[in-house]
Every structure is written in structure tokens, then in C-alpha cells.
Amino acid sequence: MVRMIFLFTTTIFVMTAITATIASAADNWLYMSVKDALQSDLAKDKLDSGISFFMKGQSHPRASDETREFTANKRARKFGRSQEEACQYAFVSALIAFQQRADKEGRNAAIDLYSITKDKKFESSDQYSCLVGGMVANVAIRGKVANIGK
Numbered sequence: 001m002v003r004m005i006f007l008f009t010t011t012i013f014v015m016t017a018i019t020a021t022i023a024s025a026a027d028n029w030l031y032m033s034v035k036d037a038l039q040s041d042l043a044k045d046k047l048d049s050g051i052s053f054f055m056k057g058q059s060h061p062r063a064s065d066e067t068r069e070f071t072a073n074k075r076a077r078k079f080g081r082s083q084e085e086a087c088q089y090a091f092v093s094a095l096i097a098f099q100q101r102a103d104k105e106g107r108n109a110a111i112d113l114y115s116i117t118k119d120k121k122f123e124s125s126d127q128y129s130c131l132v133g134g135m136v137a138n139v140a141i142r143g144k145v146a147n148i149g150k
Contacts, residue, residue: 026133027131027132027133028083028131028132028133029120029129029130029131030083030084030087030129030130030131030132031122031124031127031128031129031130032084032087032088032091032127032128032129032130033126033127034055034091034124034126034127034128035126036084036088037087037088037091037092037128038053040088040092042088042089042092043088043092043095046092046096047092047095047096047099048099048103050108051098051099051102051103051108051109051110052108052109052110052148053095053098053109053110053113054109054110054111054112054113055112055113055114055123055124055125055126055128056112056113056114056123056124056125056143057123057124057125058125058126060109060111060148061148061149062148062149063109063111063146063147063148064146064147064148065107065146065147066111066144066145066146067101067105067107067144067145067146068144069142069143069144070098070101070142070143070144070145071116071140071141071142072093072094072095072097072098072101072140072141072142073094073117073138073139073140074090074091074093074094074097074138074139074140075090075136075137075138075139076089076090076093076136076137076139077135077136078132078133078134078135078136078137079135083130083132083137086130086132086136086137087130087132087137087139089137090130090137090138090139091128091130091139091141093139094139094140094141095110095141098110098113098141098143098145101145102145105145106147107145107146107147108147108148109145109146109147109148110143110144110145110146111143111144111145111146111148112143112144113141113142113143114141114142114143115128115129115130115139115140115141115142116140116141116142117129117130117131117138117139117140118131118138118140128141
């Protein structure tokens with residue numbers, strides 16, 4: 001009986017500590033390298049080399065058949081990952097969504113990509129914004145798919 005009370009008390013204590021940690025974790029805005037994310041093992045494994053990605057302000061071949069803007073809002077769990085790894089995972093997941101959209105629309109590129117996390121617009125040719133909380137990292141990317149000459 002004493003052992004059951006000890007286990008119950010310990011469980012309640014641990015759950016309270018976890019909840020307090022999660023509740024007190026403030027969201028952090030991070031600005032991460034697009035190049036590093038594209039060179040990650042995940043990107044190399046998941047992104048199709050037939051689809052090109054260009055951030056806003058990054059030069060690219062002339063585009064045709066541009067679509068309207070699309071948004072990919074992706075989250076990645078932070079547990080067991082560094083903030084950088086979680087952000088890269090969310091960013092690559094967003095690029096996968098653009099890759100799928102390009103395939104669906106018969107296009108070969110995603111162009112003019114920029115961050116729009118929590119309606120906060122961030123345009124950069126070499127960085128994306130990532131919002132990291134206690135449990136997840138969030139990346140939202142907006143841009144168009146198009147055909148480009150290669």
C-alpha cells in the first residue's frame with residue numbers, strides 16, 4: 001500500500017513538473033539557414049531533385065505558368081531534437097508540400113518562397129523564420145509554383 005501511494009505521488013509530481021515546464025515555455029522566433037536545411041539528411045532523402053526551390057529575392061531562371069500563392073504550415077515535434085533540427089524538419093516538411101503541389105500542377109519549381117509564421121511576414125533569400133515553443137517548432141512558407149527553364 002505504501003508503495004502504491006509512493007508511485008501515485010511520484011507520478012503526480014512528474015506530471016505537474018512536465019505541465020509547468022510546457023506552460024512556462026515561451027515561444028522563440030529563430031531565423032534559420034535555408035542552405036543548412038537543404039543540406040540536411042532529411043532534405044536529401046525526401047526532396048525530389050526535379051523540383052527547384054527559390055526563396056524570395058533569390059535569382060532563378062525565367063518563370064512561366066505561375067500559380068496563385070499557396071501556404072504550407074508545418075509543425076515538427078521538438079522532443080528529442082534540438083531547436084535547429086526541429087525547425088529544419090518543419091521547413092523541409094513545408095518544402096515537401098510545395099513539391100507535391102508542383103507535381104500536382106505540372107510545374108517544376110517553387111518560387112518566391114517566404115516565411116509567414118503567425119501572420120508575421122519574413123522575406124529573405126537565405127533564411128526562414130521558425131517559431132519554437134515548448135513542444136513543437138512551426139514553419140509556414142508561402143509562395144508560388146511555376147515552370148522555369150533550366
